[in-house]
Amino acid sequence: MRLHREGTPTLLLVLAVVSFGLFLLVKWPVIPTALAVLIGSALIMVLGIVFWFFRVPNRTPTADDQAILSPCDGKVVVIEEVEETEYFKDKRIQVSIFMSPLNVHINYHPIGGTTSYYKYHPGKYLVAWHPKSSTENERSTVVTRHPKHGEVLFRQIAGAMARRICTYAETGKPAMQGEEFGFIKFGSRVDLLLPVDAKVAVALGQVVTGSDTIIAHFKS
Numbered sequence: 001m002r003l004h005r006e007g008t009p010t011l012l013l014v015l016a017v018v019s020f021g022l023f024l025l026v027k028w029p030v031i032p033t034a035l036a037v038l039i040g041s042a043l044i045m046v047l048g049i050v051f052w053f054f055r056v057p058n059r060t061p062t063a064d065d066q067a068i069l070s071p072c073d074g075k076v077v078v079i080e081e082v083e084e085t086e087y088f089k090d091k092r093i094q095v096s097i098f099m100s101p102l103n104v105h106i107n108y109h110p111i112g113g114t115t116s117y118y119k120y121h122p123g124k125y126l127v128a129w130h131p132k133s134s135t136e137n138e139r140s141t142v143v144t145r146h147p148k149h150g151e152v153l154f155r156q157i158a159g160a161m162a163r164r165i166c167t168y169a170e171t172g173k174p175a176m177q178g179e180e181f182g183f184i185k186f187g188s189r190v191d192l193l194l195p196v197d198a199k200v201a202v203a204l205g206q207v208v209t210g211s212d213t214i215i216a217h218f219k220s
Contacts, residue, residue: 002056004106006166006183014050018043049101057104061178061211066220068198069178070213071110071154072190074099076206084193087117087143087153092193093200095215097208105184108211109144110192111152112177115169117143140167140182144175149218153193156184178211195219 003011021043025036062069078096083089099105120140138158145151156165167182169175184190194200197219202208208215 003051004054004056004183006054006164006185010185011050011054014047018047053101053105055104056106059178059209059211061108062214063177064214065112065148066217067214068152068192068194068216068218069108069110070097070202070208070210070215071181071192072097072099072105072107072208072210073103074190074208076202076204076208077189078191079200079202079204081196082193084153086119086141088151088193091196092153093196093198093216095192095194095200095202096189097192098189099184104210105188106180106210107154107156107182107184107190109169109175109177109179109181110154110215111144111146111149111175113144113146113175115142115171115173115175116145116151117141117153118167118169118171120165120167138165140165142167142169142181144169146218150195152195153191155191155193156182157189157191158184192216 022040025040029036074097076095077098078094080094081091082094084092118141122138140156141153143151143153156167158165164185165182169181175181192215194216198216200216201214
């Protein structure tokens, strides 16, 4: 299993803490054996969870010029028509995907084209499924212009546990469908703002896979 580069500082810190804790349990056995085993097991479990969180799955993106792919792993929690106020300033279909701490937190380009807009917004850390998290939480907005179908906006949103959003997309640079464009640490959400004539292909509550599940199709 390959680990994501964004996890290196966290993994080293957790590994050091767990190793030190296990060393103390073995070197100075001042507590009952059963309790020491329980604490040691808990420390190893924490380390395992952190390794699991920063895993990088082996995936072959679904290349489809008519499709808008899922930008992340998670569950669809919102499908609705909204007024997009940051960039388009018109009506769009919003599809929001919630990522639990156990999901892969890599973010993928949903379409191919050119990055036409990027902006980071500092903000709050409301729970990721809160209705106001899209506009009040820490977030990064990216817009990709497809050469045939126009623009799609996708927004990385920090959740109550997330404290770092990493975005690699750069304005004016190419974007390849299914390739990584960012990473969010520890529980978060990604919003997609689609053209109103896009045909949504997922349902509320559906579990989706980044760079693989088709979220919607462009109008032909």
